[in-house]
Amino acid sequence: MKLTEMKLTEFCAALASKEPAPGGGSASANMAAMGAGLLAMVANLTIGKKKYAQHQELMEEIAKEADSLRLRLMDAVDRDAEAYNGVSAVFSMPKETDAEKDARTAAMQAALKAATRVPYEVMQLCRDALTLAARAVGKANTNAASDLGVAAHSLLAATHGAWMNVLINLGGIKDAEFVTAKMAGGVEIVAAAESAAKDIIVHVMSEISQ
Numbered sequence: 001m002k003l004t005e006m007k008l009t010e011f012c013a014a015l016a017s018k019e020p021a022p023g024g025g026s027a028s029a030n031m032a033a034m035g036a037g038l039l040a041m042v043a044n045l046t047i048g049k050k051k052y053a054q055h056q057e058l059m060e061e062i063a064k065e066a067d068s069l070r071l072r073l074m075d076a077v078d079r080d081a082e083a084y085n086g087v088s089a090v091f092s093m094p095k096e097t098d099a100e101k102d103a104r105t106a107a108m109q110a111a112l113k114a115a116t117r118v119p120y121e122v123m124q125l126c127r128d129a130l131t132l133a134a135r136a137v138g139k140a141n142t143n144a145a146s147d148l149g150v151a152a153h154s155l156l157a158a159t160h161g162a163w164m165n166v167l168i169n170l171g172g173i174k175d176a177e178f179v180t181a182k183m184a185g186g187v188e189i190v191a192a193a194e195s196a197a198k199d200i201i202v203h204v205m206s207e208i209s210q
Helices: 008-016 024-046 050-090 098-134 142-170 176-208
Strands: none
Touching: 008 024, 024 050, 024 098, 024 142, 050 098, 098 142, 098 176, 142 176
């Protein structure tokens, strides 16, 4: 059964089990999907309201894009676990002869790269969702302000979680060019996500603390 087909209670139980997958990567992707879902909800709660008529077109765009991001992030929940399972499978490969050792090393390097790409993609999607959420600031239904704030917090936490999963996999990768590219890109994504989330959260707190 796919993780995304589980009930919430089943997914949380799977996280709590002694099995290493699903783990932090899938949890981060799921957290991000919830953040994107909340952003879509905020936009949908604004659409059709006379008070926000001037932002109708923007909110329709945000709702559509946020839901698309949600679906892509949900897909990453399963793909992250599959990528980890790919790494685990390498440990069962034979390593008696030099040829077997070389094949095992090559397979591990390929598996680690695959396990890096999924959380890195999650980071990119989180950044995109936060950039989208920033466009809703000051234009969305104020009754859903806290939901926008939770979306920002969720997406930022997911960004950090996915980054940790990228880093732990990069530690075992020997391809220096691959590692350098992902390190540089990841640092930029985290900085952009933190900046966008901070602005959103500050605005939301000023709205709900009045």
